[in-house]
Amino acid sequence: xxxxxxxxxxxxxxxxxxxxxxxxxxxxxxxxxxxxxxxxxxxxxxxxxxxxxxxxxxxxxxxxxxxxxxxxxxxxxxxxxxxxxxxxxxxxxxxxxxxxxxxxxxxxxxxxxxxxxxxxxxxxxxxxxxxxxxxxxxxxxxxxxxxxxxxxxxxxxxxxxxxxxxxxxxxxxxxxxxxxxxxxxxxxxxxxxxxxxxxxxxxxxxxxxxxxxxxxxxxxxxxxxxxxxxxxxxxxxxxxxxxxxxxxxxxxxxxxxxxxxxxxxxxxxxxxxxxxxxxxxxxxxxxxxxxxxxxxxxxxxxxxxxxxxxxxxxxxxxxxxxxxxxxxxxxxxxxxxxxxxxxxxxxxxxxxxxxxxxxxxxxxxxxxxxxxxxxxxxxxxxxxxxxxxxxxxxxxxxxxxxxxxxxxxxxxxxxxxxxxxxxxxxxxxxxxxxxxxxxxxxxxxxxxxxxxxxxxxxxxxxxxxxxxxxxxxxxxxxxxxxxxxxxxxxxxxxxxxxxxxxxxxxxxxxxxxxxxxxxxxxxx
Amino acid sequence: xxxxxxxxxxxxxxxxxxxxxxxxxxxxxxxxxxxxxxxxxxxxxxxxxxxxxxxxxxxxxxxxxxxxxxxxxxxxxxxxxxxxxxxxxxxxxxxxxxxxxxxxxxxxxxxxxxxxxxx
Numbered sequence: 001x002x003x004x005x006x007x008x009x010x011x012x013x014x015x016x017x018x019x020x021x022x023x024x025x026x027x028x029x030x031x032x033x034x035x036x037x038x039x040x041x042x043x044x045x046x047x048x049x050x051x052x053x054x055x056x057x058x059x060x061x062x063x064x065x066x067x068x069x070x071x072x073x074x075x076x077x078x079x080x081x082x083x084x085x086x087x088x089x090x091x092x093x094x095x096x097x098x099x100x101x102x103x104x105x106x107x108x109x110x111x112x113x114x115x116x117x118x119x120x121x122x123x124x125x126x127x128x129x130x131x132x133x134x135x136x137x138x139x140x141x142x143x144x145x146x147x148x149x150x151x152x153x154x155x156x157x158x159x160x161x162x163x164x165x166x167x168x169x170x171x172x173x174x175x176x177x178x179x180x181x182x183x184x185x186x187x188x189x190x191x192x193x194x195x196x197x198x199x200x201x202x203x204x205x206x207x208x209x210x211x212x213x214x215x216x217x218x219x220x221x222x223x224x225x226x227x228x229x230x231x232x233x234x235x236x237x238x239x240x241x242x243x244x245x246x247x248x249x250x251x252x253x254x255x256x257x258x259x260x261x262x263x264x265x266x267x268x269x270x271x272x273x274x275x276x277x278x279x280x281x282x283x284x285x286x287x288x289x290x291x292x293x294x295x296x297x298x299x300x301x302x303x304x305x306x307x308x309x310x311x312x313x314x315x316x317x318x319x320x321x322x323x324x325x326x327x328x329x330x331x332x333x334x335x336x337x338x339x340x341x342x343x344x345x346x347x348x349x350x351x352x353x354x355x356x357x358x359x360x361x362x363x364x365x366x367x368x369x370x371x372x373x374x375x376x377x378x379x380x381x382x383x384x385x386x387x388x389x390x391x392x393x394x395x396x397x398x399x400x401x402x403x404x405x406x407x408x409x410x411x412x413x414x415x416x417x418x419x420x421x422x423x424x425x426x427x428x429x430x431x432x433x434x435x436x437x438x439x440x441x442x443x444x445x446x447x448x449x450x451x452x453x454x455x456x457x458x459x460x461x462x463x464x465x466x467x468x469x470x471x472x473x474x475x476x477x478x479x480x481x482x483x484x485x486x487x488x489x490x491x492x493x494x495x496x497x498x499x500x501x502x503x504x505x506x507x508x509x510x511x512x513x514x515x516x517x518x519x520x521x522x523x524x
Numbered sequence: 525x526x527x528x529x530x531x532x533x534x535x536x537x538x539x540x541x542x543x544x545x546x547x548x549x550x551x552x553x554x555x556x557x558x559x560x561x562x563x564x565x566x567x568x569x570x571x572x573x574x575x576x577x578x579x580x581x582x583x584x585x586x587x588x589x590x591x592x593x594x595x596x597x598x599x600x601x602x603x604x605x606x607x608x609x610x611x612x613x614x615x616x617x618x619x620x621x622x623x624x625x626x627x628x629x630x631x632x633x634x635x636x637x638x639x640x641x642x643x
Contacts (some may be wrong), residue, residue: 013569015576026566031643040643070576071566088564092643116643123561123642313558367558371575 002043002050004029012084015143017374017437018074018473027054027085031092044092044116044227045202048174048182051085051224056177058083058508065508067224069118069145073152073471074377077219077513085224087118087145093127096229102191107169111232112192114170117147117225121164125363133232134362137161140323141369147225152471153217153422155430156366157281157298157411159257163423165216166416170229172203173215173222176505180204183223183500187212192229201227206500214496216418219470221509221519222497235305238280238365241266242298242321242354250284250295251388254410257282257427269301277301285321286408288395288433289346296321296351300365312360316367319355324409324434327351329372332405332436337373339438339445342405351407376406376448378455379432379469381422384412386464387429393458394431397451404451406435419493420486422467430469448473456481476516483518490519498523552613561640562608574637577608582634588627602638611635 005028012023029050037043051067058065066080067087078084096112111133115124121135122142128134137158144154146164150171155163170186170193184203186192191207198205206212215222249264265276281300286292298321316322320330330352335341358365382390387410398404411430413423422428440447446454453475459466467485468474475481482490497506506522514520554573565578582599611634618631 007567009567017571028566034643043643070564086564086566088566088640091640120561123640126559126561127642370573371571373571 002029002031002047004050004054012079013071014074014078015071015371016074016376018376019076019079021076021079022081023079023084024081025083027083028089029054029085029087030089040092040094041200047090047092047116048202048226051174051226052177052181054083054085055174055181055224055508059177059504062507064511065224066220066511067117067147068220069148070120070143072144072148074375074473075471075476075513076511076516077152077470078148079513080511087147088120090116090118090226091120091123092116093119093124095131096193096197100193100197102194105191105193107190107192107231112169112229113232114227114229115146116227117145119146120144121146121149122363122368125361128232129235129361129363131232132235134235135164136167136231136233138164138362138366140366142363142366143369146228146230148471150216150228151218151220151225153416153418153469154471155411155413155423157283157413157430159279159282159412159427160414161280162414162416163421165418165421166414167231168216168228169231171212171215171225172201172227172229173224173500174226175223175501176508181223181505182226185212185215186229210419210492211496211500213417214419214493215500217416217420217422217470218497219420219514219519220511221506221514222500223505223509235361237303237305237309237359238300238362239269239303239357239359240298240300240355240365241269241357242296242319244294244354245297247293247295250297251391253282254284254387254391254412254429255385257384257412266299269299282412284410285324285327285351286391286395286410287346287349287351288398288408289343289403290348290350292350296354303359305361309359312358312364313367315356315358316360316364319358320352321355322366323369324407324432325372325375325377326369328405328407328435329375331407337436339405339436339443342436343403346403346405346407374437375434376437377432377434377469377472378452378474379422379430379472380455380459381425381428381430381467381469382459382464383425384427384429387431389462390429390431390459390464390466393462393464394433394455397454397458398433401446401454402451404433404435404446404448405438406433408433419489419496420470422469422485424467424486424489425465428467432469432472449475453478460484476513481517494519494521495523550615552611554609554611555607556609557607557639560606560608561642563602563638563640573609574635577637580636580638582632582636584632585621586630586632588630597632599634599636602636603641605639605641608637608639
C-alpha cells in the first residue's frame with residue numbers, strides 16, 4: 001500500500017523564499033514498492049485510494065487540501081493553510097498503447113504518454129527521450145512538476161507551440177473521497193483515450209470541452225490532479241543564439257512577429273528564398289535603468305534530431321542569458337547581493353557579454369536552474385502587438401517609482417485554449433521582471449507589493465489589456481482584478497468548477513489565493 | 525643552525541606559511557550527474573544547492589594500516605539508482621590529521637544526493 005507520512009510543519013515556504021506561510025500539516029505519499037506491487041496500474045490505483053483517504057480526512061474536519069510539486073511558484077497559489085500534500089514521490093510514467101486509444105481519435109498513440117502528477121519536467125523529458133520523443137515546450141528550466149506546470153500555466157517562449165498545458169489532452173482528477181470522485185476528463189471534440197482506459201484507473205469519463213478547458217489551468221481548484229495525458233513529438237534539436245541587436249528592430253519584431261521580413265537575420269538561418277527563418281523561440285532582455293541603443297535577444301531555431309552533436313551542458317552551465325533570475329543573480333553577485341550596490345550597478349551597467357552559440361535538445365537547452373537565493377518575479381501577459389508600449393510604461397514605472405532590484409525580459413507564447421490561461425492573446429508577450437527580494441524599509445524603496453500594485457494600475461490607466469502569471473508575484477487582492485483580466489471567462493471558469501464539484505469539495509480545494517482573487521466563489 | 529627572527533617578522537612568516545598551507549588545502553569538489561533528477565526532500569530548506577534535495581552527509585575519520593592499499597568506504601546506498609551529486613570536502617583539519625598521523629588517519633567529509641526513484 002502507498003504510505004503517507006504526516007509532518008506538523010507550522011510554516012511552509014516556496015522554493016524561492018516568498019513566504020513563509022502558516023501551514024498546519026504537510027503529507028508525503030510514497031508509492032508501494034515495485035517488488036510488492038509490480039503492476040503499474042495497481043500502484044497508480046493504490047495511490048489514488050490513498051489520496052482519497054486523505055481527502056476524506058480533510059473533509060471530515062471541514063479543512064482544505066492541496067497537492068503541490070516543487071513549490072516553484074512565487075505567489076501563494078500552492079499554499080493551503082490546513083493540509084498540503086507533497087506530490088513528488090508519485091511519479092509513475094506510462095506510454096499509451098494502441099488498444100487504449102479512442103476509436104475516433106486523431107492522435108497517434110506513439111505520441112501519447114500518461115504521467116502521474118509528481119513527475120517533474122526533467123524526468124518526463126528523460127522518459128520521452130528513451131522513447132525517441134520530446135516535450136513540445138517547457139519553461140526556462142526543468143524542475144517544475146507536471147501538475148504544477150499546467151495548474152499555473154508554465155510557459156517558455158515558443159511562438160508556435162504555447163505553454164505546457166497546451167499539449168495536455170487528458171486529466172485524471174480526484175475530486176473527492178467517493179467512488180464517483182475519480183474522473184478522467186478530456187475534450188469532447190478531441191478524443192484521446194477510450195473508456196476502457198478510464199475504467200482501468202477506476203475513473204468515470206467526462207468528455208466536455210468547456211470543463212476540460214476550465215480545468216486545464218485549474219489553479220489546483222478542480223480537485224487533486226493525479227495524472228496527466230500529454231502529446232509529445234519526435235525528438236528535435238534547438239540551435240540557440242544570443243545576440244545584441246538594434247533596440248528598435250528587437251521591439252518591432254516583438255510587435256509584429258514578422259521575422260520572415262525582418263531586416264535582421266542570422267547567417268545560416270535563412271530559407272531557400274533568402275528570407276530569415278521564423279524562430280522557435282524569441283526572447284528580449286532589458287535593463288530598465290539605462291538607455292541602451294541595443295537589446296540582447298535570444299533566438300532559438302528548431303532542427304531535426306541527429307545523434308552527433310557536441311555536449312551543450314558545459315556551455316549551458318556557464319550561460320547567463322537563460323532563466324531571467326540566473327542572469328540577474330549573476331549581475332547581483334558582482335555586488336555581493338547588496339541592494340544599493342546592485343541598483344547603482346544597474347544604473348551604469350549594460351548587460352553582460354552574450355553567450356556563445358549552442359545546439360541541444362529541448363531538455364538540454366532549458367536545463368537545471370540552481371537555487372538562486374530569495375527571489376521575486378512578476379510577469380504580465382499582453383498582446384504582442386502592445387508589447388513595446390507596455391514595456392515603455394513599465395520601464396518608466398521602474399525608473400520613476402522604483403528602483404527595484406530586477407531586470408525585464410519579454411517572451412512570446414501562442415494563445416492557449418485554457419479558460420484562465422494568461423496566454424490568452426493571439427501571441428501573448430510575457431513581460432516579466434525578476435530579481436532579488438529586497439527590504440523596502442531598510443533601503444527606502446518602493447515595496448514589492450507596492451510595485452506590483454502600480455504595475456496593474458499603470459496598465460489599466462493606459463487601457464492595455466493584460467493578464468498576470470498565476471505562479472508569480474502580484475497584488476492578487478487588487479479589487480476586481482480577475483474580472484478585469486478575464487471578463488466572462490472568469491465566470492465560465494467558476495461555473496464549470498461548480499458543476500464538477502459539490503459545495504463541500506469546492507471548499508476542500510480552495511485556498512487563500514482563490515479567496516484573494518475571488519475565484520473560490522461557488523454557484524449553486 | 526638556529527635562525528632567530530624579530531617577533532613581527534616571525535608572525536608574518538608564520539601567517540604566510542599557514543595561509544599557503546590552509547588555502548590550497550581547503551577545497552570541495554562536487555560531481556553531478558547531468559541527466560539525473562535528485563531525490564526530493566521538501567523539509568530541506570537549506571539556502572544553497574541542496575535546498576529541496578534529500579541530502580546525506582558522511583563526516584568521519586577512517587583508520588588505515590601503514591601498508592593498506594585501496595580503501596573502500598561503503599556509504600548508505602542509493603539502492604540501484606546511483607548518485608545525483610557527490611561532494612568531497614577537504615579542510616585544513618583533515619590535512620593536518622593526515623599529516624601528523626602519516627596518513628594512518630584520514631578525515632572524510634562527503635555530501636551526496638541520490639537519484640529520484642523512477643517508475
